[in-house]
Amino acid sequence: MLVIGTRKGCFLMESDGERREWTTRGPFCEGWPVYHAIHDAESDTIYAAAASEWHGSAVWRSPDRGESWSLSSEGLSYGEDGPRLSKVSVVAAAHGRVLVGAETAGIFESKDGAETWSLLTRLEGQPGRGDWDVPENQPPGHLGLPAIIPDPVDASRLFAIVQGVGAFETTDDGATWTPRNRGLRADWPREHEELGFCVHRLEISPADRTRFYQQNHVGMHRSDDEGVTWTEITKGLPSEFGFAAAAHPHDRDSFYVIPLDPGHGRVMPDGHASVWRTSDAGSTWRRLDQGLPKRDAYVGVLRGALAIDHLDVPGLYFGTSTGQVFASNDEGESWSEIASYLPGISSVEVAVTD
Amino acid sequence: MADVHLPPTLPPLFAGLPRRLDVDAATVGEAIGDLEQRWPGLLDRLCEPGPKLRTHINVYVDQKRADLDTPLELRSRVDVVAAISGG
Numbered sequence: 001m002l003v004i005g006t007r008k009g010c011f012l013m014e015s016d017g018e019r020r021e022w023t024t025r026g027p028f029c030e031g032w033p034v035y036h037a038i039h040d041a042e043s044d045t046i047y048a049a050a051a052s053e054w055h056g057s058a059v060w061r062s063p064d065r066g067e068s069w070s071l072s073s074e075g076l077s078y079g080e081d082g083p084r085l086s087k088v089s090v091v092a093a094a095h096g097r098v099l100v101g102a103e104t105a106g107i108f109e110s111k112d113g114a115e116t117w118s119l120l121t122r123l124e125g126q127p128g129r130g131d132w133d134v135p136e137n138q139p140p141g142h143l144g145l146p147a148i149i150p151d152p153v154d155a156s157r158l159f160a161i162v163q164g165v166g167a168f169e170t171t172d173d174g175a176t177w178t179p180r181n182r183g184l185r186a187d188w189p190r191e192h193e194e195l196g197f198c199v200h201r202l203e204i205s206p207a208d209r210t211r212f213y214q215q216n217h218v219g220m221h222r223s224d225d226e227g228v229t230w231t232e233i234t235k236g237l238p239s240e241f242g243f244a245a246a247a248h249p250h251d252r253d254s255f256y257v258i259p260l261d262p263g264h265g266r267v268m269p270d271g272h273a274s275v276w277r278t279s280d281a282g283s284t285w286r287r288l289d290q291g292l293p294k295r296d297a298y299v300g301v302l303r304g305a306l307a308i309d310h311l312d313v314p315g316l317y318f319g320t321s322t323g324q325v326f327a328s329n330d331e332g333e334s335w336s337e338i339a340s341y342l343p344g345i346s347s348v349e350v351a352v353t354d
Numbered sequence: 355m356a357d358v359h360l361p362p363t364l365p366p367l368f369a370g371l372p373r374r375l376d377v378d379a380a381t382v383g384e385a386i387g388d389l390e391q392r393w394p395g396l397l398d399r400l401c402e403p404g405p406k407l408r409t410h411i412n413v414y415v416d417q418k419r420a421d422l423d424t425p426l427e428l429r430s431r432v433d434v435v436a437a438i439s440g441g
Binding site (some may be wrong): 053072073077078080084333 | 361363364366367388394395398399400402404408410412436437
């Protein structure tokens, strides 16, 4: 099952193990913009982080794979005297709780299945923290805290990305945070040595959890020490810019990215839709485009919109900001368009269900 | 009782919430508070912390632009409008 967040609600796409024929259901969530949606295997519940221009931010949930939906935002606020919470940008579920990241930057947690929320952290104490909340530092489309990566074993360990600031790790459930940006490139002035980086997507290899990859605003990077130090691995890609990325579930050296034109276009270079794969930890890259449009495809793919399943021969899925979904059931070697006319896609997640 | 009219985007979010209903309240804020008691979470859909009306939620009392403090008469008509925008 694919859980797809779009500008006009959440959609579900389903297939069998062959992953060739797909059916689509939706839109759900009353057409609210859904920034990220997931299926939590532990509770068999779908959660969608959404923000209506009229009715504010909330997390939608479906306990029956899309048959029924409800929403709540109880506690999802910085309070009367706090900064404005414009949207919830990302949702994660692990160890019996649900977490959401927000703009302005902070993480909220729910221990009752997204019925009620409480503030877990605003990453206070980081150098220059006050500047993060200044509206001038929140340009259009700003997501605040667009990634939360829970450790699968240690419930108190999380990684998070703060947009335009960098990646962080906590090992005490958000009480303290350590920047994990050493060795990253930044082509702009920065006031603090370990902050001021633009991390778009952070991926941890399921095959070796010491191996990290990231797509940065400037370059692709790899870490072999759990994010403590980073090495750039951009060479061989058509662009240093991109949003989406995915780590192969069984091979620590294989990793996928979708390079885009830098600047404000942010679409496939030369209109040639492609996913790029490294199988040697970034030493070389190979274009995967069989079945993808090779010309006039000026489409974008946002940071949450590439997913990979964990089957023996993994399938890959990406959604475009113009509403197409492309799928591969052979590790990206060949692709087919499985949806053509969805609203603009913010996120794609895949769940293997019974 | 004020005659309260809600935007069509609101009832789908709360089971049993009608588009139009009578509310016994002295102000717009009290009327929304009454609805919050009956449909928990509704306040958050119309107001930001404060509370204050959300940016794109407008309220009219007897055809005049109102805010949360606007008093209601016995037979006031209250229109809660989601601003027409977007695409």
